[in-house]
Structures are given as structure tokens and as C-alpha cells.
Amino acid sequence: DNYRVRVMADRPARSAIDSLLTSNGLPATNALHNQWEQKTLLGRGSGCGRRHRPCAIVQRPTGDEAVRLEAAKRFALELSIQRALQKQSQHNQDQQMLNMRRAQAQLLLSRVYVGGIGSDANEEALRRAFMPFGPMRSLDVGWDPVQQRHKGFAFVEYDLPEAATLAIDSMNGVVLTGRTLRVSRPSNVPQPAQLVEDLVQQGGLQSTVYVCNVHMDLTESELRSVFEAFGPVKYCALVPDPKRPERHRGYGYIQYETNQAATDAMGSMNNFDLGGQLLRVGRAITNPTTLMPGLAAALANQPAKPAAATGTQAAEPGQPPPAQGETHAVRCGFSEL
Incomplete structure (x- = not known):
């Protein structure tokens, strides 16, 4: 009742245990194994016939050793919890940084530069031309206070980067009031x-x-x-x-x-x-x-959609397919x- 068995798989550990046992007048691990088999202490179950791992008998700790062991267990548990909290905190920080970078990228991609604006084009004409691509947040037309007219360029800011992308693809090279527009990303947008x-x-x-x-x-x-x-x-x-x-x-x-x-x-x-x-x-x-x-x-x-549904209509009997x-x-x- 005062002993328990620990499995040792590597040979150096087995040799060390054999030396320790024999020096204290105890039989080696192989001898113990043979004695247990003879006394039917080892049952023959599904693993019978396989190579058995060497085992050793270690005395159960008592007194001060048991107290130190429990203290070590508590310390390991506290350390494990602390490391888990640190990993969770780091994960949250990384996620916040990723969300900030994503929001910054979306903000940069939502702006559009418009150049080559003719003198006859006003803010309302520009707004009508760029409104179909999505919700527009602002339209900033460069204004010359001395000559009291715009400078021929403007910045359009959308609520969504998709709208800005479509505006650039669709409006670049379009003629508005007799002038060809130059529509692109602002120069401060990298790649x-x-x-x-x-x-x-x-x-x-x-x-x-x-x-x-x-x-x-x-x-x-x-x-x-x-x-x-x-x-x-x-x-x-x-x-x-x-x-x-x-x-x-x-x-x-x-x-x-x-x-x-x-x-x-x-x-x-x-x-x-x-x-x-x-x-x-x-x-x-x-x-x-x-x-x-x-x-x-x-x-x-x-609900899950049936696998047979395709979203296209089958041809009528006797009619060619679409x-x-x-x-x-x-x-x-x-x-x-």
C-alpha cells in the first residue's frame, strides 16, 4: 500500500533504476516483472504478447515531501493560468491592432482623386456623376479664393472602399463638360x-x-x-x-x-x-x-439548401436549353x- 508504479520507457532511466534497486537489496525491474507474471499479478488482456515497458517502484511521498509536492502543484497550476491569461491578452491586442489596420486601410481606399475638371463643371455636376457608385461621405473641391473658381481637381470620399474602386474603374477617362477626367487613388495610398x-x-x-x-x-x-x-x-x-x-x-x-x-x-x-x-x-x-x-x-x-437546387431553370421538353x-x-x- 505504500508504493506506486511509474512507467519508464527509456533505457538510461531503466539502467539507473536497476542500479538503485540492486544497491538497496531489491531485485531489478526484469526480475520484478517476472515475479509479477508468476504470481499472476499481470493480467493477460488485449496487450498480451507486446513488449512490456520496464517499470519501477517509487515510494509515495509523506510528511514534508508531500507538502512540498502540493506546493509545487499549486505553483505549476498558477503558472499555467498566468500563461493562459497572457496568451489571451496578447491575442486580444493582436486582434485590436488588426482591426485598426483594417479600418485605416478601408479609410484610405475610400478616397478618390479627380483631376482634369473643366471650368464649367460645378460641385452638383460632380456629385451626380459620382453618386451611382455608392454612398458618398464628402466631396471636397479645390477652390481658388482669388479667382473665385475651382482649381480643376477634387477629392471624393465614400463610405465604402468598394464604391471608390468602382468609381475609379468607371470614371477614369470619362468626358465631363468637355474635359477628360483623371480619376485615381490619392498619392498617399501605398500599394x-x-x-x-x-x-x-x-x-x-x-x-x-x-x-x-x-x-x-x-x-x-x-x-x-x-x-x-x-x-x-x-x-x-x-x-x-x-x-x-x-x-x-x-x-x-x-x-x-x-x-x-x-x-x-x-x-x-x-x-x-x-x-x-x-x-x-x-x-x-x-x-x-x-x-x-x-x-x-x-x-x-x-436552413441548409438541398444539393439538387441549382438556381437555373431546366429546359422544357422539346425545347433547346438556355x-x-x-x-x-x-x-x-x-x-x-
Whole structure:
């Protein structure tokens, strides 16, 4: 009752134990093992026949040794808890730094430089030209107080980096009031393409597209039926108007089940006339759940879609299948809106 068994797998430890046992007049580990087998102290279970590991008999600590052992256990436990708290604190700090860098990158990517503005162009004309790409936060036109006219350049700041990206891709080289506009990122944005790619990768937005300039009378289900022509859609969400929650703000996000479907939708639906307005479609850079807090809960409660559902219509018997690339909007009659 005063002894317990500890398994020792390495040979140096076994040799040291054998020396210790024999010096105290006790049999070595092999002899102990043979004695136990003869006295049937070792049962023959599922591991019978395998090579047995050497074992040693160590006396259970008592008195002061037991007190020191308990103190050592408490110290190890406290040290383990302290290290776990340090790791958690470091993780929280890293996450905060990542969120700060992400917010800073999104802020930089939301600004657009506009040059080559003609003297006949005013602030209202610029606002109308750049409004279709998304919610605009500010329009700062360089003004010459001496000559009382603008300096031929301006800075447009959007609420979303997606809007700025679409504005640059669509408005660079466009003629406005007889002058060709030069639209680009501001000079203080380092490696914008890499910043966009990092944000997309971090947010897992490879299969998500940004859609803006949506007609105010269109609903999410109608917009979804149009974009389902390119592949199965996980969700279609239009950002609601905070002042009128029953209406949307004219932009939103669509997530596909595959990256290829998102690429096809961006290539085919950008500048598509839907309800008398040209849709603007590009890559999603902002996580939609940050704009619509209820979206994450809705997706978590969304039932799994049957594997057989494809989002495309089968051909009628005796009728040819739809042509490759034919949009669902034409089949549903949305071109008449």
C-alpha cells in the first residue's frame, strides 16, 4: 500500500533504476516483472504478447515531501493560468491592432482623386456623376479664393472602399463638360491593389460581390432571381435605410457558393440596365455583417439548401436549353421594368 508504479520507457532511466534497486537489496525491474507474471499479478488482456515497458517502484511521498509536492502543484497550476491569461491578452491586442489596420486601410481606399475638371463643371455636376457608385461621405473641391473658381481637381470620399474602386474603374477617362477626367487613388495610398487583396482574403469575401445603384422599387428576392443565373446564391442582402427600415439604400451584397460564379456576375452584370438604372457591380471589400448586424444571425438560422437546387431553370421538353451566359433577368422579364 505504500508504493506506486511509474512507467519508464527509456533505457538510461531503466539502467539507473536497476542500479538503485540492486544497491538497496531489491531485485531489478526484469526480475520484478517476472515475479509479477508468476504470481499472476499481470493480467493477460488485449496487450498480451507486446513488449512490456520496464517499470519501477517509487515510494509515495509523506510528511514534508508531500507538502512540498502540493506546493509545487499549486505553483505549476498558477503558472499555467498566468500563461493562459497572457496568451489571451496578447491575442486580444493582436486582434485590436488588426482591426485598426483594417479600418485605416478601408479609410484610405475610400478616397478618390479627380483631376482634369473643366471650368464649367460645378460641385452638383460632380456629385451626380459620382453618386451611382455608392454612398458618398464628402466631396471636397479645390477652390481658388482669388479667382473665385475651382482649381480643376477634387477629392471624393465614400463610405465604402468598394464604391471608390468602382468609381475609379468607371470614371477614369470619362468626358465631363468637355474635359477628360483623371480619376485615381490619392498619392498617399501605398500599394492599393495589395491592400484590397488583403482585405478580401481576411474577410473571406472571394465569392461575394458588391451591387449598387439598385432601383428603389426592387426587392432582395427580385435582385436575387436576376443574379442566380450565374450560380447558386447563399444570400442577397440590401442595406436598409436607418430612417426608413422598410426601404433599402440602393446597394448591397450577394454571396455565391463558388468564386467563379462571383467572377462571372461581376463581368456580366456591371452596367446592366435593371429597372431603368445601370447596376454597378464589383468586388466586395467590406464584410456585410459589419453594415447589417442582423445578417450574421439570419445566416446562422438559415436552413441548409438541398444539393439538387441549382438556381437555373431546366429546359422544357422539346425545347433547346438556355444559351450559355443567358441571364435570368431576361427570362423573368426584368428587362421590361
